[in-house]
Amino acid sequence: MNVSLERFGDRWSLLLIRDMMVRGYKTFKEFQESGEGIATNILANRLARLQESGIVMTEPDPEDGRRVYYRLTEKGIELAPVMLELLIWAARWEETAAPCEVMQHMEANRAAVVEEVKRRWRERDPVPFLPPFNENAGNEVKVGVVKKRSSKGETE
Amino acid sequence: MNVSLERFGDRWSLLLIRDMMVRGYKTFKEFQESGEGIATNILANRLARLQESGIVMTEPDPEDGRRVYYRLTEKGIELAPVMLELLIWAARWEETAAPCEVMQHMEANRAAVVEEVKRRWRERDPVPFLPPFNENAGNEVKVGVVKKRSSKGETE
DNA sequence: AAATAAAACTTGCAAATTGCAAGTTTTATT
């Protein structure tokens, strides 16, 4: 585990993994504009390190040669259970913007949620599992759910 | 989750949490000598931060006034599922010293393992759930197991 | 009772890492 913490034991790496895993972020630009305020040099550095450790890979956009897609590897997507438990913990113990119903659903259907996240990864389903849950309350948000359910709410 | 990563989004904090959770470490000295090579100023700083964020608390040793015991709070022990998934992931995808059978047991009995870790915390059972798995191979190690099982092996 | 040792920190300082602003390069678009 010591090794693992050299992989993503910093302020940003796990956030990038989460953004790829459940928010559907793919490009440098998207991470940069995600609102988390990561500097571009650090972003480039973290993406490179995640590649070196085999958690992330890149592929060129066939339609736009300027663009590079970042994508989790299998090793990366296998962090889904860790990420899920972390999201659940954070929702319970920290100020978080994630709507209560979404979290309840995730807690009650852990295995199915993990499977759905993996499925979207496998099939390159571009629909993000979770939206960014911003502070613009009251907005109805459809949340990626496993079997015909939905919720409103906000915040991560 | 952004907030959470300010809590333990660094090289050491999660390691300290793991050491408290499954290795039974309690004192400054034990962390210091755990072989992970954390500098004492950083150790003091991380323990203080974990206290501030309510993940760790301290209590004086009634028998030796020099000693301070560090202990996870409820918020801290509730990180057990995250830690378990991380250990499982690390064992599968990184070089790790944890014996195969131990990991198989953890994977096959996730809920029971989490419950046992919490039980030891609740009852202040001093027996660590996992030994440090050093590189002295061949040694038989009894591993904290849920229902009459045991294993040998080594490494984290 | 005095000297020594342990445990838990703290301090000073050099080295490494981060964050910010401003480039650079390559590939579209207008």
Add this chain to the structure above:
DNA sequence: AATAAAACTTGCAATTTGCAAGTTTTATTT
């Protein structure tokens, strides 16, 4: 042909880390 976008890179100041040595308080030893 000129302009714009996307993905980085560079330079530099500010913060954080790591290392070695020191301090403080409470046991233990002699």
